[in-house]
Amino acid sequence: MADESLFDFLHMEIVSHIYKEQQSSKGEMDNKDRAVCVSVLESMGFRVGQGLIERLTRDSPSFKDELDVMKFVCKDFWTKVFRRQVDNLRTNHQGTYVLQDNKFSLLTQLSSGKQYLDQAPKYLAFSCGVVRGALSNLGMDSVVTAEVSVMPSCKFQVVVQKL
Amino acid sequence: MADESLFDFLHMEIVSHIYKEQQSSKGEMDNKDRAVCVSVLESMGFRVGQGLIERLTRDSPSFKDELDVMKFVCKDFWTKVFRRQVDNLRTNHQGTYVLQDNKFSLLTQLSSGKQYLDQAPKYLAFSCGVVRGALSNLGMDSVVTAEVSVMPSCKFQVVVQKL
Numbered sequence: 001m002a003d004e005s006l007f008d009f010l011h012m013e014i015v016s017h018i019y020k021e022q023q024s025s026k027g028e029m030d031n032k033d034r035a036v037c038v039s040v041l042e043s044m045g046f047r048v049g050q051g052l053i054e055r056l057t058r059d060s061p062s063f064k065d066e067l068d069v070m071k072f073v074c075k076d077f078w079t080k081v082f083r084r085q086v087d088n089l090r091t092n093h094q095g096t097y098v099l100q101d102n103k104f105s106l107l108t109q110l111s112s113g114k115q116y117l118d119q120a121p122k123y124l125a126f127s128c129g130v131v132r133g134a135l136s137n138l139g140m141d142s143v144v145t146a147e148v149s150v151m152p153s154c155k156f157q158v159v160v161q162k163l
Numbered sequence: 164m165a166d167e168s169l170f171d172f173l174h175m176e177i178v179s180h181i182y183k184e185q186q187s188s189k190g191e192m193d194n195k196d197r198a199v200c201v202s203v204l205e206s207m208g209f210r211v212g213q214g215l216i217e218r219l220t221r222d223s224p225s226f227k228d229e230l231d232v233m234k235f236v237c238k239d240f241w242t243k244v245f246r247r248q249v250d251n252l253r254t255n256h257q258g259t260y261v262l263q264d265n266k267f268s269l270l271t272q273l274s275s276g277k278q279y280l281d282q283a284p285k286y287l288a289f290s291c292g293v294v295r296g297a298l299s300n301l302g303m304d305s306v307v308t309a310e311v312s313v314m315p316s317c318k319f320q321v322v323v324q325k326l
Contacts, residue, residue, distance in 0.1 A: 005215060009215060017203070052169060
């Protein structure tokens with residue numbers, strides 16, 4: 001479907017724009033520059049996630065607990081944003097959740113060899129922000145990170161910040 | 164649908180990011196700065212349009228002439244990207260086309276009063292690029308501009324560049 005590719009293509013453009021602009025102002029990029037890029041993409045994702053979850057939960061009943069929220073994110077939210085459900089959700093019941101997507105939509109366009117493994121974080125920052133933004137609007141402050149060991153499978157770790 | 168809003172939200176974020184980054188490096192923005200922003204957004208759109216049309220026309224028969232291409236863009240392409248068909252297509256049969264969309268998807272989120280009319284170009288640059296990119300991949304080099312007189316209606320003018 002082209003409307004799905006629309007988002008994918010636009011996402012690619014943004015990633016490349018933000019890295020290019022950082023590089024052109026600095027010459028060579030070091031880890032700090034890369035962190036700036038990740039942070040810009042993450043904040044964009046945060047605001048997009050907030051907007052999306054607001055629309056999606058307009059007609060939803062309220063959630064009974066944290067796990068209930070996470071299940072909604074893994075099913076309904078994930079399907080709308082990343083076009084499939086999370087394959088596996090694990091939790092230690094102490095505020096840490098691991099969401100595994102075996103075929104993460106924003107990685108499927110990249111080659112699945114090991115060659116581009118080090119490029120993966122670029123393409124995950126926005127999505128981490130989307131998840132954090134959605135959770136934040138549902139009342140859960142969290143830290144969201146992502147990890148890829150074999151493309152295009154991806155693990156998101158959500159650590160809920162207790163007040 | 165959230166997957167549609169996904170693109171809309173992301174588009175909003177990009178527009179705001181690009182204007183902010185230009186402003187922060189220059190302080191006050193003048194016309195030249197605004198032109199830089201428009202041009203960055205337009206080139207992003209161009210590449211996205213190229214990618215999209217490539218997918219969309221994969222199974223299409225070839226087109227018999229310029230008008231045939233324009234009709235495809237107004238119907239199939241427009242529906243996939245902007246979620247409706249163009250309402251009106253006019254041409255002078257000398258390479259100039261006017262595509263009118265009475266409810267342009269990227270403007271429907273803005274208030275329809277006159278208040279934000281001067282903000283409209285910000286939100287049209289990317290789309291002009293998308294159209295130009297699509298046409299370019301179908302072998303038509305063109306200049307695409309957009310004009311809004313009453314929100315959320317929008318007129319795109321395509322002037323085909325003859326070799």
